[in-house]
Amino acid sequence: xxxxxxxxxxxxYDEHYVAPDADKADFAELPDAPPRQRFRLSWTGxxxxxxxxxxxxxxxxxxxxxxxxxxxxxxxxxxxxxxEPRAGAWLGTxxxxxxxxxxxxxxxxxxxGISVTAAVLxxxxxxxxxxxxxxxxRWLDAILSRTNDAFLSFxxxxxxxxVVAAVGSSIPVLILTAAGxxxxxxxRLARAIAMEVAVMDxxxxxxxxxxxxxxxxxxxxxxxxxxPLLSDFGLRTIYIILFISSLGFLGLGxxxxxxxxxxxxxxxxxxxxxxxxxxxxxxxxxxxxSVTVAINLIVDDxxxxxxxxxxxxx
Amino acid sequence: xxxxxxxxxxxxxxxxxRQDGSEVEIxxxxxxxxxxxEVVALIGESGSGKTTLALSALGYCKPGLRIVSGxxxxxxxxLLRLPLKMLRRLRGERVAYMAQxxxxxxxxxxxxxxxxTETAVVHGALARPVxxxxxxxxxxxLDLPDPDAIGGRYPHQVSGGQLQRLMAAMALCSGPDLxxxxxxxxxxxxxxxxxxxxxxxxxxxxxxxxxxxVTHDLAVVSQIADRIVVLYAGEVKERGPVKxxxxxxxxxxxxxxxxxxxxxxxxxxxxxxxxxxxxxxELRTVSAGYGKPINGQxxxxxxxxxxxxxxxxxxxxxxxxxxxxxxxxxxVIAGLLPPxxxxxxxxxxxxxxxxxxxxxxxLRRVQFVYQMADTALNPRHRVGDILGRPLTxxxxxxxxxxxxxxxxxxxxxxxxxxxxxxxxxxxxxGQKQRVGLARALAAKPEVILCDEVTSALDSIVASTVIRLLxxxxxxxxxxxxxxxxxIPTVSAFSDQLAVFYAGRVVEQGPTAQVLEAPxxxxxxxxxxxxxxxxxxxMEAHLASRHAIGEALVPGxxxxxxxxxxxRCPVKLADRCEQALxxxxxxxxAWTHRYLCHLERGTVDAPAK
Numbered sequence: 001x002x003x004x005x006x007x008x009x010x011x012x013y014d015e016h017y018v019a020p021d022a023d024k025a026d027f028a029e030l031p032d033a034p035p036r037q038r039f040r041l042s043w044t045g046x047x048x049x050x051x052x053x054x055x056x057x058x059x060x061x062x063x064x065x066x067x068x069x070x071x072x073x074x075x076x077x078x079x080x081x082x083x084e085p086r087a088g089a090w091l092g093t094x095x096x097x098x099x100x101x102x103x104x105x106x107x108x109x110x111x112x113g114i115s116v117t118a119a120v121l122x123x124x125x126x127x128x129x130x131x132x133x134x135x136x137x138r139w140l141d142a143i144l145s146r147t148n149d150a151f152l153s154f155x156x157x158x159x160x161x162x163v164v165a166a167v168g169s170s171i172p173v174l175i176l177t178a179a180g181x182x183x184x185x186x187x188r189l190a191r192a193i194a195m196e197v198a199v200m201d202x203x204x205x206x207x208x209x210x211x212x213x214x215x216x217x218x219x220x221x222x223x224x225x226x227x228p229l230l231s232d233f234g235l236r237t238i239y240i241i242l243f244i245s246s247l248g249f250l251g252l253g254x255x256x257x258x259x260x261x262x263x264x265x266x267x268x269x270x271x272x273x274x275x276x277x278x279x280x281x282x283x284x285x286x287x288x289x290s291v292t293v294a295i296n297l298i299v300d301d302x303x304x305x306x307x308x309x310x311x312x313x314x
Numbered sequence: 315x316x317x318x319x320x321x322x323x324x325x326x327x328x329x330x331x332r333q334d335g336s337e338v339e340i341x342x343x344x345x346x347x348x349x350x351x352e353v354v355a356l357i358g359e360s361g362s363g364k365t366t367l368a369l370s371a372l373g374y375c376k377p378g379l380r381i382v383s384g385x386x387x388x389x390x391x392x393l394l395r396l397p398l399k400m401l402r403r404l405r406g407e408r409v410a411y412m413a414q415x416x417x418x419x420x421x422x423x424x425x426x427x428x429x430x431t432e433t434a435v436v437h438g439a440l441a442r443p444v445x446x447x448x449x450x451x452x453x454x455x456l457d458l459p460d461p462d463a464i465g466g467r468y469p470h471q472v473s474g475g476q477l478q479r480l481m482a483a484m485a486l487c488s489g490p491d492l493x494x495x496x497x498x499x500x501x502x503x504x505x506x507x508x509x510x511x512x513x514x515x516x517x518x519x520x521x522x523x524x525x526x527x528v529t530h531d532l533a534v535v536s537q538i539a540d541r542i543v544v545l546y547a548g549e550v551k552e553r554g555p556v557k558x559x560x561x562x563x564x565x566x567x568x569x570x571x572x573x574x575x576x577x578x579x580x581x582x583x584x585x586x587x588x589x590x591x592x593x594x595x596e597l598r599t600v601s602a603g604y605g606k607p608i609n610g611q612x613x614x615x616x617x618x619x620x621x622x623x624x625x626x627x628x629x630x631x632x633x634x635x636x637x638x639x640x641x642x643x644x645x646v647i648a649g650l651l652p653p654x655x656x657x658x659x660x661x662x663x664x665x666x667x668x669x670x671x672x673x674x675x676x677l678r679r680v681q682f683v684y685q686m687a688d689t690a691l692n693p694r695h696r697v698g699d700i701l702g703r704p705l706t707x708x709x710x711x712x713x714x715x716x717x718x719x720x721x722x723x724x725x726x727x728x729x730x731x732x733x734x735x736x737x738x739x740x741x742x743x744g745q746k747q748r749v750g751l752a753r754a755l756a757a758k759p760e761v762i763l764c765d766e767v768t769s770a771l772d773s774i775v776a777s778t779v780i781r782l783l784x785x786x787x788x789x790x791x792x793x794x795x796x797x798x799x800x801i802p803t804v805s806a807f808s809d810q811l812a813v814f815y816a817g818r819v820v821e822q823g824p825t826a827q828v829l830e831a832p833x834x835x836x837x838x839x840x841x842x843x844x845x846x847x848x849x850x851x852m853e854a855h856l857a858s859r860h861a862i863g864e865a866l867v868p869g870x871x872x873x874x875x876x877x878x879x880x881r882c883p884v885k886l887a888d889r890c891e892q893a894l895x896x897x898x899x900x901x902x903a904w905t906h907r908y909l910c911h912l913e914r915g916t917v918d919a920p921a922k
Contacts, residue, residue, distance in 0.1 A: 015553075015554065016552075016553070016554030016555070016558045016559075016564070017550065017552065017553040017554060018551075018552050018564045018565050019549060019550060019551045019552065019565055021551075022564065022565050022566060023566075027546060027566075027567050027570065027774075200689050200692075201684045201686060201689040201690040202689065202690055202691055202692040204650065205682065205684070205690060205753070207650075207669065208648050208649070208650065208669065208677065208681075208682055209677060209703075209704060209707060209757075210672070210674045210677040210678075210707070211707070219695075220692055223692070223694035223695075224692070224693065224694055
């Protein structure tokens with residue numbers, strides 16, 4: 001309520017003002033912080049979710065939707081490299097005159113499947129080791145962390161090249177390599193977050209109660225570390241897509257004639273150089289970019305929700 | 315005395331903007347003014363909008379807030395409608411802000427004077443050499459030691475109280491007309507607080523600046539303010555000269571605030587427990603510290619030869635300045651820090667020093683309640699799980715029995731049973747603290763350790779929590795160790811009092827006796843420093859008191875003589891700095907003990 005006061009004129013100095021609700025007796029304790037907002041997606045976040053769901057659908061059902069087989073020619077009677085888009089081949093054809101749209105749909109499952117599987121594996125390895133390092137005492141922490149540092153000191157792509165060059169490229173090898181490389185980064189993050197949580201009073205309260213280490217990790221630390229780790233999971237998947245794509249670009253990723261987005265870009269680079277339909281390059285590149293941007297949009301929302309601290313840490 | 319006001323808030327409304335775009339009013343049409351040379355206090359509990367209001371005097375609004383309507387006039391200019399460029403000139407030149415935590419306000423990597431003079435120099439108000447001279451004279455006015463050289467130090471090289479005063483110098487350096495002080499002494503110990511307050515008062519009068527003083531502590535306000543504005547939920551409840559508000563409050567909310575300030579004094583004397591019983595908890599010559607032990611003794615000793623005993627259903631109050639080891643003593647009892655010497659007895663039986671060596675049953679009998687309820691409750695667990703876990707863990711209760719147990723616990727701490735479904739962030743500060751207490755009670759303990767459980771709460775809420783503790787003790791017969799730097803709160807609840815200084819218990823005894831006839835000079839200093847809810851008390855008090863510095867050396871780094879000797883007003887030159895004082899007992903009350911070379915702590919009765 002607005003107090004009516006002689007404001008602009010200089011009020012009486014010794015005035016003793018009492019609010020008009022002086023008969024009120026109940027003064028409840030004031031809430032000391034605004035209640036936490038429920039997590040809600042902004043419109044950009046909703047676009048992100050829609051795009052991710054779209055690609056996930058394609059990943060599962062792309063091969064049924066594709067008008068042609070992965071390596072079929074849409075126009076067997078009219079062979080030409082990099083044909084412009086037209087009826088029957090809506091995204092044109094690639095350097096071997098195959099239908100770009102069909103290869104894109106087939107490639108979705110492979111690209112996303114490999115990266116999501118690798119990201120899940122990286123998380124299982126990285127989070128388990130990270131939590132153990134944070135809660136398991138000084139020696140275990142030292143051994144795990146230093147070993148991890150040694151692997152971290154290699155450039156990702158170099159480590160990948162070495163493994164793939166040595167063992168040969170196959171999808172299981174790609175998945176395991178990516179998982180191993182990215183587990184090192186996940187380990188760092190999980191350990192840092194777990195250590196931040198482990199010094200909270202509620203963790204100490206659980207220790208004083210007599211709870212064992214596993215209870216402390218699973219019930220006290222993990223629920224508070226899960227949200228930041230979850231949003232990092234999205235980002236990590238993107239990095240793995242890009243990693244697999246760069247391996248593909250160097251010719252060490254998914255091997256021809258199988259389609260995946262990264263190798264599609266590489267195979268068809270000639271279109272830029274020699275002329276012809278650039279859609280063979282643009283379409284897979286755009287697919288990679290759209291997944292990247294979409295996941296980032298979702299992560300932004302989660303990060304804002306968790307108070308912005310997350311964004312600084314990532 | 316119709317001086318034109320320096321600052322005027324006119325029907326100011328400030329709203330918080332929610333995520334969905336809706337707005338909540340935080341300041342609801344507040345008007346007040348500040349005249350030259352006067353201190354106006356904004357008082358209210360957290361959430362009352364006092365800081366938001368004070369910041370409007372700088373034309374500043376925290377992110378997420380929006381000024382809806384009204385004016386904030388500084389010398390006739392409406393700050394809220396000024397372009398940012400003009401505002402930037404005003405801030406620091408005509409109005410200066412001083413935050414609660416000096417430690418956070420200073421850059422640890424820059425020398426002090428450079429930071430103190432920064433605003434004045436950057437704004438071009440003063441040339442650097444002139445600004446430095448101004449700073450030095452401010453240091454002198456603020457009673458800082460070695461005013462010519464202190465500015466050359468780094469922030470970590472001065473004490474907390476000194477840093478707080480240096481921050482005042484920073485705010486005053488460019489000679490502002492208006493100073494905004496946001497809880498500037500809340501983080502300080504009582505003894506330090508008094509000296510800092512005194513310096514503030516002096517320098518504000520000297521500079522002829524006006525000030526807005528934000529606080530929740532009425533006793534402090536009554537010493538320093540000329541006028542008071544009482545805020546509740548963003549509205550002015552009462553406003554007037556300090557004497558009128560303190561001595562004849564008219565609004566029921568103000569009355570409650572003042573009652574909460576008074577209620578904490580005294581308290582009824584509880585029945586003295588029988589001496590013959592085994593104490594619920596006993597500490598025998600316990601020493602503890604941090605760091606890797608050298609020759610069986612930790613390099614940083616925090617506690618030395620602590621002897622304490624808490625009778626069954628008794629309450630031991632532990633008081634002392636920060637760093638005196640009072641929280642460490644609770645950690646030692648809880649097993650979080652194993653003592654380097656001595657033993658801890660629970661109902662007569664020795665407790666293993668290490669937490670991991672204690673049996674579940676032993677852990678159950680000693681429970682801990684934390685200072686910060688925010689970090690003590692897991693934000694991802696519902697209240698029902700927080701309280702239910704100890705029931706399952708210690709008593710194997712599940713399902714309906716556990717739900718019933720949770721409901722009983724909530725009832726015990728005056729919370730509705732429906733709170734079991736809530737998460738901690740859906741509770742207020744006082745409610746969270748009750749849940750923390752209920753979690754401790756769930757274990758049906760014999761001893762509860764309360765570490766500063768009311769210091770983060772506002773005075774009204776704190777006094778209800780103390781009432782609750784009283785009732786719980788009567789109902790359950792549990793013994794409490796109640797640690798706090800706030801002596802009135804401790805004395806309202808405890809029946810035994812232990813005064814810690816530099817890791818030793820310098821005096822202990824029945825609360826009423828220690829308060830009425832303190833025998834150690836430090837206890838006297840501590841008790842004298844508690845601001846009284848009476849305007850003019852501070853001047854009268856300081857005039858009669860010796861100037862006593864802060865404890866600059868932490869812990870037990872004083873190895874020779876009495877640790878209190880450097881600050882002691884009655885020390886004996888030949889003895890106090892040479893030898894550790896003996897423990898003395900009062901003949902007619904053997905439980906009242908103190909560590910001093912002087913009999914009854916006075917010079918006129920020297921020790922035999």
